[in-house]
Amino acid sequence: MPQSEQQLENQLIAQLTGLGYERVRIPDEVALFANLRLQLGKHNECTFTDTEFDRIRTALKTGNVFDRATALRDKVQYLDDAGEVRYLRLMNTEEWCQNQYQVANQIAITGKRHNRYDVTLLINGLPLVQIELKRRGVELSHAFKQINRYHKDTFPRAADGLFQYVQLFVISNGNNTKYYANNRTQTYAQTFTWATPDNKKINVLADFADAFLEKCHVSKMIAKYTVLHQTERILMVLRPYQYYAAEAIQRRVRESNDNGYIWHTTGSGKTLTSFKAAQLVLELEEVDKVVFVVDRNDLDYQTTKEFDHFEKGSVDGTDNTRELVKHLNDPNKNFLVTTIQKLNNAILRPRHLRTINALKDSKIVFIFDECHRSQFGKTHKRITEHFTNAQLFGFTGTPILAKNATRNEHGKRTTLDLFDRRLHSYLITDAIRDNNVLRFSVEYAGRYRQKDGAEVDIEVEGINRRELMEDEDRVRKIVDYMLAYHDVKTHQKKYTAIFCVASVSLLIKYYDELRRRFEAGEHKLRVATIFTWQANPDDPDADGYSYSPDEDLEDMEHSASHRDKLETYVKHYNQQFATSHSVKDGKSFDTYRKDIAKRIKEREYKKAKEADRVDILLVVNMFLTGFDAKAVNTLYVDKNLKHHGLIQAYSRTNRIFTEDKSHGNIVSFRNLKPATDEAIGLFSDADARETILLAPYGDYAEDFRNALETLRSITPTPANVDDLTDEEEDYNFILAFRALIRLLNVLQSFSDFSWDDLGIDEQEFADFRGKYLDLNEEVRRLAQTNPVSILNDVDFEVELIRRDRINVRYILRLLAELNRARPEDRERRRSQITTLLTGEVQLRSKRELIEEFIDQHLPPPGSSEQEMEVAFAEYWDKKKEAVLSRISVAEGIPAEVLRRVIDEYLYDGQIPSKDYLISELEEQPSILSRAAVGERLLEAMLGVVEVFEEGVE
Template structure:
């Protein structure tokens, strides 16, 4: 990998030495302690290192201590003194307003960090809580073991205070403890005490977790899809070498200038109120761009390719965030007159527009038409202009002598792929006399994959930074690909293997669009869809319970899209409504004429009027079907087609569309983390292949382990060639998943040398060591069982993606599996309970064990299944106790139904099962019983806790959502009047919250 980067790199990278990302980090092992380090030792050593780096250590143990120190620091930063009354008013009016939650605190740090405060004598002054213009004016302190508010009395390990505000919190575990432990502890703190009424910890922007050996950081965010361990980051140098040891991390990340710049420059608080912290490679790229602009300006090298460069960051690594931040920061350079952020017309979606309008309300107007773009350019207060390359080219043609061409302009291309290498790009470069041009790409065009055209370096200048697919897979930022090469019908094999362009064009209609082939491939997709997309498994996303993922189907031409769409409609006609896939398609003008038979994914035109009539008529029918699914009203007329594109994009991202058939659209630059499978009946090569495959490999959760690629053409050589072009000879092993045989029988990992047990070995070991898991007594046996069963869950989750696994003969029976799941959950609950109560594990340390709960949740047993089981067993025999034993086994094997155990047992005890004749009877009987129980439990809670009138509605709403909203003020509003002295109100709130949560767990879904 490194050789390729050197070939296409330049020596200029070495010239930049003043960034916060080190050019090349070297570890200093001479001063390291070699003796055993406890958690306390790690904490003391870290604080000593921070003090030696210029932090002040301050002993604060309580919330009151933090507030006292905060006042001193804010006074020092602003060179003033508050009276006691003024300080109280400053807190209530602004800094610590009673209605503030975490989002409001984050907004104060990221956006509203200066407040106009009126003092008692009437004079007005700007009060800063952080100085972003001169970061060295900010004062850094470190404290430890602060006692949290709330009933749990948590003690927080190490906290970094910036001007008295806790902006970074570090949670430490001793070496050897699983890092997930620290991650889970922070989330427990977030629920229990960080967000309590008078907690300054709502201001925390960054969390750091470490066990000494491994260290990671992540943003404090409420966004559920960003709130799992997969979204934590490692710190690294500019060559993407990871800095993971805590001492190294402290020396680099916590260098005062570095942590202050990360907080003040390299965070983005987006339109969804989600805090994003840039990763080291994103910061490195941004720094390189800003350095290149400055150095080119000083050397008067503007107006030529050498004044800029390109960033090679792999697809899925967050290029848009990096380019967005680079564009924003470039506007702060006083010699720059205008920054143009140039996007593909298809990428100018709701999200990009909203982000830029939030930053500068008029900046996106330039995307509407050339007239608006001209206005936007001529407004002096518009430092940034967001537009498309097509609109900018039109502007250049219509305004050949505009004054903007003589001004200092930065041009940042969000995605510099082949579509931006044409005449439009040349026209723009020719017009602007003092430009600095930068491009971002996940798949650069090198001489060997240029197919005779220009290269990325030829158009954009030198490569400034790289973060390639092997880096991203190693860091867990994108997933590997599992590629199947399928030959559905042997008689079409020769056509599917053909790679001669002229022959292939002739074979398309005769062989590859043959009705028999289209029918067989459609049938195959319908047969494997549930398995490939995990459709019968469940996970949580953005407070929604989703079943499985969705898929895309890339086809060669518009004709192919039409044939496949019609065939899916035909084959699904006989299926029940709830079993049918929601299939959509989109294509545009002349995609079949413009599309080369091999390789290139062409830019598609958004103007449907340019389509030939039959393609347009068919698209009208497709959009009518879509309108029927979603109660929308789109068409191919005027802007409606673009609105259809945008809505379809959102529906795919939201997993409301099961399968999307595409020709070229959506195969580049489209992000949908819920998409895990790409079916391919299209000849892809090089950058086009990697771009298309990369639609599937965005990280989401533990259930999504890789991107599934199912090829109906022989793309094996094309896949290997593409991987070698954007990696090296060994990259195939890094980028592609192992085979079915390797997962079943075991393999040796070539990267780590570690031997990975196969599924068969894991199953046999479990059955032989723990034939009856319910009889496990010793803690050591419980730990061994939990480790083995966790391996089984991970192995099974991967194997479910392979067609062959469907016919695998079970080693563990269904009943054994239920018992094992039940015991696994029991062990986890016991471990969590002993940790919560501060008990030791009697010599057996469970802290290095990670429970695979997300994977256990995928096989959730629903309530209807349990009720059907009760009915079935009651017909077999009338022994209620044995029915209860059988049903209990099923309930306890599923996390989602465990809380309902008592409710279901009470139902069995109070119901004459023999009188229930069919499923409808038992469902009606149970839901009537459960609703009465729910009403009673809510009424009892309201009476016992003396809650206010609106509490019934709040509890019902929480049950319907499936969780209790702790962050807002709704919970506060239903509490009875309670003194705030000695934390009494906070304790009351915690107690009520616990009781409501228990009711929600029991009655959610009923």
């Protein structure tokens, strides 16, 4: 018999007591606070009177999770009975082992619902680590979802919100174990497995407890490796490889004056790692200053905000080298963020050099982000020659190795030559295995043939390659291809694509062709572009970098025609996005670049507006390295790439995001297969190609057909789903169909995709999907009355079957076609519409209303699509007003208030507070009923949005 959840819980508690935790029984909220009083007193070597502890409880319950995490790392102020101000330390974060440790289980807390928490680790009486267990065999994501229910039901409401102090969650089913920070905005994909220093996973709960839950280690993870993300006001915890890298740098500084570098693959969070490393190194007594060095193009608004919150004024965001010199000489500024360009100027120009000579022998630690770019010019030599007591540390996802080193005046120099020793590695194969980045799907589109049909080898001597590559007919055909498949690749424009080309002259041809077709009404894609206007020849090596860090934008050789073109394109950008950018000088150019970066980056946030969407960013070299945006999933390539430039460019697409982003799409219009294979071999192990790249389309189609056989063995047709007799049969159907969903999500991103290859047509698949969604709704309905159902232990992956293009407007087009159809075809078309209403996630809540419109309000046969839209809009507005009126009467809230609140929510994405909704009531409810009334009002408002607003356009 599989191990039960209770057995797993008992074994873990026994193990933790063996690790030095005190076993404590805390059955309820009263016992929780009694224990907190004793433990805080012990930690602070004092006792509290009843009234003093009441004041402490009041101070502790202030703020949200982020506010309480801040308080945990500070001291809480309260008044003693004599009226004196006292300060209470909640946790010793400097000597992190010097705290009081307890383990409790089944703490019962009642909020919106009654919940019992499996295992709680208390530090000084505060619940700082919450562990949720599931029996072996249960999907681990179910534990994640249960914690999300606690967030909603009890964490913020019950026990003075004391569980808002939780810093880390641990979820386990015995065989698999993960941890994550207390951050409600993250998804299950952002939970982490602990590992050894050589990146071997620690999955088994008993091994995880020994390694991670050991008292000193878990305290250190909370005190030193949980980051308070100031911009988004959330908690983040480092992954194991980030932890080992930061520890290695700190140890290197303590024990030697040698340099070192970290090889962590692109997309693995190097900036966060380097940020934490800088913070920890700065705490060492022997270190005078830490200087964090980035390329000018990477010092964007996000980096600036983060580091400025770390230490106010630490970011030298100006273009003035004098400011950098001033900050370097300021004894009160121990941490500074600057660019490699200004640092180079500071030690190159005599007037600045004289000023900073006093720092020559100071212990300064330089940390270089993306050191494969910034450290191979003369700047490195100047830094090491001037700062004689400096230590240099580099972070890179693609180091310069012997194979991809290029020769300069100093010969071939590798990252190892410059930084002495590699301190930690986390390669792309590790990241893909750990689900920290996605794999790539690489498709090669386009071949070159002579008029007689013979294929042309464009590498042959004597071929005018540039003439061929920039031929206008070729450009048109590639644009044809992009327009045909862009929606498929980007999930109906949910994601942004980057299109990188070989030269500015080729970029201009592509942009002009895309613009011509836009003005002709052939597409509605929002295309943006940016490039430096220097004379830019074909890039044979194409390492992916636009210019050396040793040169300034103002010093570039200008090409007047290119600059004029860019000015025109910026005007298009301004018209599209209601901005007022120009590229008249270096500062204006940089402002424009930052706006593009911000616009694409912020698509990953919930508050992102559709009006800010960039569909294709057309570049030569910019944005191909150091630019991280989760909402980029496609790279179109018409340039030669190799080695680190290729991996860097590809890696713009493989950041983990939502469930439907299963991989990064690479569409190459050149034969980059040999270069791709070579680069993958270079930056991972020799057998990594199959791990990093998706298999061919045919392999996935075969996998789909095999999975379909499994489904049909359970339920041959959609109708047979209704014949399933028990939960176990339902469970098997859900798992079988979910496997098809996952495979279809990958298959539909291929240009070769066809339902003819799959053994099932789209209609039958939609019928199965409808049954799957019906089961999902049934399980959700029964979850409250039958919480031990095995169906609660399986994830319904609804997000993967959402297709945003199937919205109300799409249905209206089908209705217009239905109205114009011949009488004998009307029933078939009506059936298709019904199937879509059943099978599409966004339309299920609207199904009854749309069907009523079809039955009772459809315009006369032969009506145009415009007439259909007008009739539907009138019907829809009338139904919405009826619902608002019903809510208004039932709850005593003016209908105009509901309209205003909904409009504000649709504009800024901010959910209104329940207190605000209650304040707008015509009669205020009693204190006891306020919470229930507020919950009802909010649910009613969000219900109106779901039915009448979402998926309508």
